[in-house]
Amino acid sequence: MQENNNSIITFCEKITNIAEYFTNRMKIQPVYIKNTLALALVSILGLQFLWLYNMYLSYQDATADKISYNMIQSIEQELVIRRKQIGGPISSFLGPIEKDTLIMRDLKIVTADTTYIISYNAANQYNDQKMKQSSFKYFMPLNIYNLDSIFQQLLIEANLSVKSVTIELYDKENNDTIQTKKPVRSPWLQCYETKTIFVDLVDSIGIKAYVQTPYYIFFRQMLLQLILSAILIVAAMICLFWLSKTIFRQRKEEQIKKDFVNTMTHELKRPITTSLTALEYSIDQISENKLATINKFLNDSAFELRKLNSYVEKIQKISQGEEGMIELQREDISLPAFFTRLKEKYENQEEKKVFIRLQIEKDLILSTDRLHFSNMMENLIENSIKYSGDSVTIDITAVSDVQKIRITHRDNGWGISSSELPYIFDAFYRGKAKEKRKKSGFGLGLSYVKMMAEQMGGSISVTGKEKEFTEFTLVL
Numbered sequence: 001m002q003e004n005n006n007s008i009i010t011f012c013e014k015i016t017n018i019a020e021y022f023t024n025r026m027k028i029q030p031v032y033i034k035n036t037l038a039l040a041l042v043s044i045l046g047l048q049f050l051w052l053y054n055m056y057l058s059y060q061d062a063t064a065d066k067i068s069y070n071m072i073q074s075i076e077q078e079l080v081i082r083r084k085q086i087g088g089p090i091s092s093f094l095g096p097i098e099k100d101t102l103i104m105r106d107l108k109i110v111t112a113d114t115t116y117i118i119s120y121n122a123a124n125q126y127n128d129q130k131m132k133q134s135s136f137k138y139f140m141p142l143n144i145y146n147l148d149s150i151f152q153q154l155l156i157e158a159n160l161s162v163k164s165v166t167i168e169l170y171d172k173e174n175n176d177t178i179q180t181k182k183p184v185r186s187p188w189l190q191c192y193e194t195k196t197i198f199v200d201l202v203d204s205i206g207i208k209a210y211v212q213t214p215y216y217i218f219f220r221q222m223l224l225q226l227i228l229s230a231i232l233i234v235a236a237m238i239c240l241f242w243l244s245k246t247i248f249r250q251r252k253e254e255q256i257k258k259d260f261v262n263t264m265t266h267e268l269k270r271p272i273t274t275s276l277t278a279l280e281y282s283i284d285q286i287s288e289n290k291l292a293t294i295n296k297f298l299n300d301s302a303f304e305l306r307k308l309n310s311y312v313e314k315i316q317k318i319s320q321g322e323e324g325m326i327e328l329q330r331e332d333i334s335l336p337a338f339f340t341r342l343k344e345k346y347e348n349q350e351e352k353k354v355f356i357r358l359q360i361e362k363d364l365i366l367s368t369d370r371l372h373f374s375n376m377m378e379n380l381i382e383n384s385i386k387y388s389g390d391s392v393t394i395d396i397t398a399v400s401d402v403q404k405i406r407i408t409h410r411d412n413g414w415g416i417s418s419s420e421l422p423y424i425f426d427a428f429y430r431g432k433a434k435e436k437r438k439k440s441g442f443g444l445g446l447s448y449v450k451m452m453a454e455q456m457g458g459s460i461s462v463t464g465k466e467k468e469f470t471e472f473t474l475v476l
Helices: 002-025 032-084 128-139 144-157 216-221 223-286 291-322 335-347 370-386 443-453
Strands: 090-094 104-111 113-119 164-171 178-179 190-191 207-215 329-336 353-360 365-369 391-400 404-411 459-467 469-475
Touching: 032 128, 032 144, 032 190, 032 207, 032 216, 032 223, 104 190, 144 164, 144 207, 207 216, 216 223, 223 291, 329 335, 329 370, 335 353, 335 370, 335 391, 365 370, 370 391, 370 404, 370 443, 370 469, 443 459
Parallel strands: 353 391
Antiparallel strands: 090 104, 104 113, 164 178, 164 207, 190 207, 329 365, 391 404, 404 469, 459 469
16 A cells, blocks of 8 residues: 555656646746847837838939939020020031140130131030030120029929028039029938039039928838838737737646646645545454544545545636536525524634624525526635734625625635736636745636636626735625
């Protein structure tokens, strides 16, 4: 018998060791999970920002090219207007002129009443536009105000929304700069500055444009990309949040299962060990015919086996409830009489001072399964007694609420911390406080209460404060 006893104990210890081994092998530090998820989120945000920034730069480049193109078109149109205003014949031809060299060449311009000779660098590309600009500057120079008006009109036709336009003319011969107006500087405006465009052959006349556009123009153009990016970021955040929540929930479930295995091994080993020891001594006492001693050991063994059987039945009820296999036998229960019997039962025990105060509505009847409803209320009362000091006061109230009955169970025991409230009804969950861990149990009682309340078509909720009170509200 002693060998069997040791074998059972050894088997239970092996279960615990195996559970701890696999739990430790699969264990990942929470800080690594958090850092990995944070890195993934930062990477997604960074890539999205880089993509949007590149889109913004491409829009900027496209806008700058469009402004430069329209600036050139404006200069050409302004020249055409001056040519019409001049009227009369104008002719021009290139040398050879005696002064020409490989580097410098002369251009002769002949008008109706005047002849001009202009020296220019041979490396400077010759074209008809520059030739006309070079000749016109002597008798009808470029008008930057007309150019400004033409430029703004072309920008409007190009669907560019601008807040301010400034044309700047640089006269190299006189070392002078003329602006139509001062450029506007604002943190809410995007400023574009074109390159200096030299319009004559000798590069003595330069034109530059300053254009200010509102930043919201870019956001309006990038609206679709911004919406898609926001959707992607939100979706990624939701997925990462769901993933992290799932990972930590699984870790919590693993820890709860580990605690359950440890507790189950301890709780099952104790009645088995006690029963085996009692039976061994009983066998030894039979030969000596010591009936009183044998009877005591057999009673102890029966008590421990009944405790073991209650553990097994509780686990079985939880399993059946999750599979929807429990059939309810409804009957009318007089709640005043029902709770009065519970009061007498628990106040008369000798282990601890228990005070139960009842406030039950007169003639209140509840139609439900008597067995399971009794188990539910006994679970709540026994928890109040277990998780409290030398004495405990329990207040139970029951009142009708529309078509339901509201039952409140409140005690002044050790209470529940706010961090534990969301998990108090989880199967196998046990409080973190050391004094609670020392108490026997599998963490199945409140899970059973919640499961039965829901199968009865009701609900249960809990509030509490650590070291002050715990209050359950059952609605059936």
